[in-house]
Every structure is written in structure tokens, then in C-alpha cells.
Amino acid sequence: MSEQRTQVSIVPDTGFINLRGDSQDADFLNAAEAATGQRLPVKANTVSEGELRVYWLGPDEWLLVCPAEKVADVISQLNEKLSGLHVAVNDISGGNTSMHLSGESVRALFSKGCTLDFHPKVFKAGDCAQSGLAKASVLIGLIEGGTTFELIVRRSFAGYMLKWLRHAGREYGIEFT
Amino acid sequence: MLLIECPWCGERAETEFSYGGEAGIVRPAEPDALSDAEWADYLFNRTNPRGAHRELWNHAQGCRRWFGVERDTVSYKISGSFKLPSGGEA
Numbered sequence: 235m236s237e238q239r240t241q242v243s244i245v246p247d248t249g250f251i252n253l254r255g256d257s258q259d260a261d262f263l264n265a266a267e268a269a270t271g272q273r274l275p276v277k278a279n280t281v282s283e284g285e286l287r288v289y290w291l292g293p294d295e296w297l298l299v300c301p302a303e304k305v306a307d308v309i310s311q312l313n314e315k316l317s318g319l320h321v322a323v324n325d326i327s328g329g330n331t332s333m334h335l336s337g338e339s340v341r342a343l344f345s346k347g348c349t350l351d352f353h354p355k356v357f358k359a360g361d362c363a364q365s366g367l368a369k370a371s372v373l374i375g376l377i378e379g380g381t382t383f384e385l386i387v388r389r390s391f392a393g394y395m396l397k398w399l400r401h402a403g404r405e406y407g408i409e410f411t
Numbered sequence: 412m413l414l415i416e417c418p419w420c421g422e423r424a425e426t427e428f429s430y431g432g433e434a435g436i437v438r439p440a441e442p443d444a445l446s447d448a449e450w451a452d453y454l455f456n457r458t459n460p461r462g463a464h465r466e467l468w469n470h471a472q473g474c475r476r477w478f479g480v481e482r483d484t485v486s487y488k489i490s491g492s493f494k495l496p497s498g499g500e501a
């Protein structure tokens with residue numbers, strides 16, 4: 235039974251980098267790939283997974299997620315490869331918290347506080363979306379082959395978010411690890 | 412609850428958006444050359460139609476881009492969304 239339980243874990247020491255640039259510019263896309271080893275997702279509301287998790291945030295904006303210890307290295311690679319291009323690279327690690335949720339009931343749990351459609355035919359592996367969850371602004375992605383939801387919130391909202399998840403997830407036997 | 416179509420994200424709930432007023436209002440190139448009445452017209456006067464209205468919306472809790480929506484101000488029916496002339500791409 236335990237594997238069906240809804241599990242939530244805060245992923246400690248997660249690094250976040252905000253990257254902005256022109257997705258119509260092949261030079262930018264190629265340079266970003268050279269810096270990160272991954273192609274930036276240009277399809278709206280998708281996440282690409284490799285060494286980093288790269289979330290589409292907008293037509294000219296991405297969020298790169300990686301272990302905190304790698305942030306400095308990724309940023310120096312980006313600054314080097316993207317130099318001369320019209321871009322912005324910002325370390326926003328201090329401002330965000332990542333939680334990973336797994337279990338059968340996560341879609342139902344999210345649906346209690348979010349207007350997105352979490353039906354498995356609609357929200358599929360590799361999809362992501364920014365929206366509101368219990369009125370907090372969130373980024374939700376379905377990663378790791380569709381087994382795990384990553385929930386990214388402002389760090390200052392993390393305590394509130396956990397309290398809401400604890401309360402809303404009680405009927406699903408939510409567990410925090 | 413309106414369903415508003417973001418040109419990038421598709422249909423989302425109204426609560427994710429913020430309203431930006433009438434679309435297509437261009438800032439005068441030379442404000443100094445305008446009379447007070449002309450400047451006030453730019454700042455304050457809107458067409459406020461009964462019926463089809465082209466207006467600005469921002470996908471504030473989503474991709475945070477500005478775009479245009481055509482909405483009927485009587486029925487609230489939305490007939491479509493459009494990217495702004497700048498494209499909003501970058």
C-alpha cells in the first residue's frame with residue numbers, strides 16, 4: 235500500500251537559474267545548448283530533463299533546475315557561451331523551493347486547489363504549467379517518466395504550501411519525507 | 412469564470428490573468444507637441460463599446476506575457492486571442 239500513498243518531499247539544496255533570450259534566434263538556442271548540454275524546450279509548457287531540468291516559462295524565458303552545488307558552474311558556462319547575445323542569466327536559488335510529489339492521488343490533490351486539468355490524458359509526462367495552487371503562484375511539472383510531480387514555489391510560500399498540502403492531502407494519507 | 416485563451420498556454424481560468432484595458436492605444440511619439448486636451452484623450456478616453464471590444468490581458472500567473480483578446484462586453488463571449496504586433500516573443 236505504501237507505494238500508492240501520496241508522498242511529498244522537499245528537495246534540499248536545489249539550485250534555480252532564470253534564463254531569458256530570444257527563442258527565434260538559432261544562435262541563442264545553439265549557445266544555450268552548448269552551455270547546458272541540453273536543448274531548451276521551445277514548445278510551450280514543457281520541461282526537458284537531462285543533467286538539468288529545463289522548464290519553459292514563456293516564449294523567451296526558462297527555468298533551469300539543478301543541484302545547488304552545480305549552479306555556479308552552469309552560470310559561468312552560460313555567461314561564456316552566451317556572451318555578446320541579448321540575454322539575461324540570473325541565479326534565483328535563494329527564492330525558490332522544490333517539492334517532489336508521487337503517488338496515485340497527486341492529481342486529485344492538486345485539483346482541489348488549482349484550475350488546471352490534471353487528467354492523465356491532458357497533463358502528461360514532460361508537461362509543465364505555471365498556475366495558482368491554493369492561491370500561491372506555482373510551477374508544476376510532471377517529470378521522471380511521469381512518476382513524479384515537481385512543485386516549485388516561492389521560498390517564502392513553502393511553509394504555507396506544506397500546511398495546505400498536509401490539510402488537503404489528509405484524505406489521501408499524505409506522507410512527508 | 413471566463414476561460415481565456417493565452418496564445419502560448421491555451422485556455423486557462425480567468426483567475427490566472429489580469430486585465431490591461433483597451434488594446435491598440437499608441438503612445439504619441441511627441442507628447443510635448445500635444446495640447447492638454449489631446450494628451451488627456453490619450454490618457455483617459457476610451458471607446459467603451461457595447462459589443463465587440465479588443466482588449467489587453469496579461470497571463471499574470473502563467474507565462475506573464477501580454478496579449479490581446481476580443482470580447483463582447485455584453486455577453487462576455489470571447490471570440491479570440493491574438494499576439495500583439497511586437498509578437499511578445501522577446
Ligand SMILES: [Zn+2]
Pocket residue numbers: 417418419420421470473474475476
Ligand atoms: Zn500564457
